[in-house]
Amino acid sequence: MEITMYNVSSNPHDRDSMTTQRIMQLVAIALLPTTLFGIWNFGLKALLIVVLTTGSAVLCEWLYNFFMKKPQTAWDFSAFVTGLLIALNMPVSIPWWMPVLGSIFAILVVKQLYGGLGQNFMNPALAARCFLIISFAGKMTTFTANKAFKGVVDTVSGATPLAALKANGYTDKSVSVLHMFLGDIQGTIGETSALAIILGAALLFFFKIITWRIPTAYIGSFTIFILIYMSASGMGFSAGYLFSQLFGGGLMLGAFFMATDYVTSPITPMGQIVFGICLGVLTAIFRLFGGSAEGVSYAIIICNLLVPVIERFTVPRAFGKGGRKKA
C-alpha cells in the first residue's frame, strides 16, 4: 500500500479571494454615487478637483516607489481611494493646488514615510484634510456658492447648514432635514448627500468590506450624546436639530468611509465598538463645544492614535483559554 505524505504549509490555509486591490476598487465604486452627486451639485470644478487629487496621489505613490526602489504599489487603488477621499473633503471653491498639496502630504508623509499601506498610523486622507485646514483655515472653510451651484435656497451661500446650526440653533430658517439628507446644500464636495453616502455604504455592507460595528457605534453614541446635550442644555427635544447634526457635515462620510479604514481602525470586534463610541463622543464634543462647526476629521485622527491601546485591552479570549476553573 502506498502512503502519500502531504506537506502542510503553515496557516492560514483557507484564503479569501478578496485582495487589497479588489477591496480598494469596491471602495472606489462605493464612493461613486457620492462623487457623482458632488459633481452634479458643485459643477465641473468638483470634477477637476477629483481628477487632480486622485492623479497626484497615484503619481506621488508611483514616484516614491520608483525612486526608493520599492515594489510598485501605485496600481492597488489605495492611493486612488486616498486621493478620492481628499477630493470629497474639499470645499469646491478651493484653489486647485491645495488639494494636490494635500494628496502629496497624505501619500508621502503620512503613508509612505511610515512604511506604506498597512503601516500608516492615521488615515492619510484625513491627515491631509487637517494639514490643509490648519494651514489654510480661511480657504478651507469658505463655501462660496458658484454659478454651477444648483441649491434650492440662497440663504446657505455663505455658511454650511452645520455652521448655521452652530451659530443660530435650529430655527425656521434652517435648511430642511430633507435637503440635508438629499444633499443639495453647501459643504465639501462629498459630504453633502447622506443619501448617496448611504447608497455607497450599502454596497460595502453587501460585499462585507465593512462591518456594522464602527458606523453603528459611531452614529449611535453621537446620537445619544446629542440627546443628552439637548435635555441637559434646556433646549428640549428637537428632531430637526438632531437630524441636522446627523446629516450635516462629514459625519456620514466619516462614519462609513473613513473611520472604517482597515489600517487605522481596531481589528478586535469589541475594540471596534469602543473605537466607534470614542469617535461619537469626541465628534459631539468638538461640534458642540469646539471652536469650529465641524469635528469629524479631528475626532477620527485622534481615535486613530488610540487604536493600539484599544486593541491591547480588547483582545478576545482565545478558544480554550481562561474560563471558570473547576473547584
Added chain:
Amino acid sequence: MTPNTPKERLLNGLWVENPTFVLMLGMCPTLAITTSAINGIGMGLTTTVVLACSNLFISLLRNFIPDRVRMPAFIVVVASFVTMVQMILQAFLPTLNKSLGIYIPLIVVNCIILGRAEAYASKNEPIPSLFDGIGMGLGFTCSITIIGMVRELIGSGKIFGAQILPLAESGKFGYEPITIFVLAPGAFFVLAFLSAIQNKLRIGAAKRGIDPSKGCNGQCGSCQSPCEDKKEGTDK
C-alpha cells in the same frame, strides 16, 4: 584630529556630535521656539553663553564637587548663569526676551547643558571644556536657526522677518503661506526632514570611507556609531 584640542571640540559640537541632529538633545526649545530664524539665533546664542560659562566653571570645580551631589551642584552653577543672562536680556534686548519667554529660565534644565556638564566638563580640563561648550552651543545655534529659517520661510514667506516670498493678496498671484509650519506640527516635520537629510549626508560619507567616528574622543560607552575600534566601557 587630536582629541580635546579647541579646534576638534568646536568641530565636534558643530557637526560630529551636533546636539540637535545627532544627539537629539534639547528638543523642548528646539521644537517650541523655532517659529522664526531670529528666535532660533537668540535662543541658540543665549544657550551658548550659558553652556560655555557653565562648562568652564564645572570643569574648574570638578575636583571639589562630591560625586553624590554633582547634579544639584551643576544645576546651581547653570542656574546662576541663566539668571545673569536673563537679566542682561531683559535690560538690553527686551523684545527677544519677551518672544523667548519661559524658555530662557528653562535653559537651566536644558539637557544639552546638563549632558555636557555630566559627560564632558566634569571629566576634562577647563580649556577643552570651554571650547566644548562653545562648539556645542554653536552647533545648537546653527541647527535651530536653520529649523527656524525653514519654518519661517514656508510658514510665512519670510526669513529674519524680511518678506522673501511676496504674499498672495486679493486676486494677485503670490505665495500662500502654509501656516502649519509655524505651528507646533511644523516643528516636527522640519526637524524630522532635516535630521533625515543630515543622516543621509553622514551615511553617504561613511560609505565613501570617511570614518564618522573621527574625533569621538574615545568615548565608546556613549557612542552610537558602528565603529570598528569600539571598546566597551572606555569613557574617560
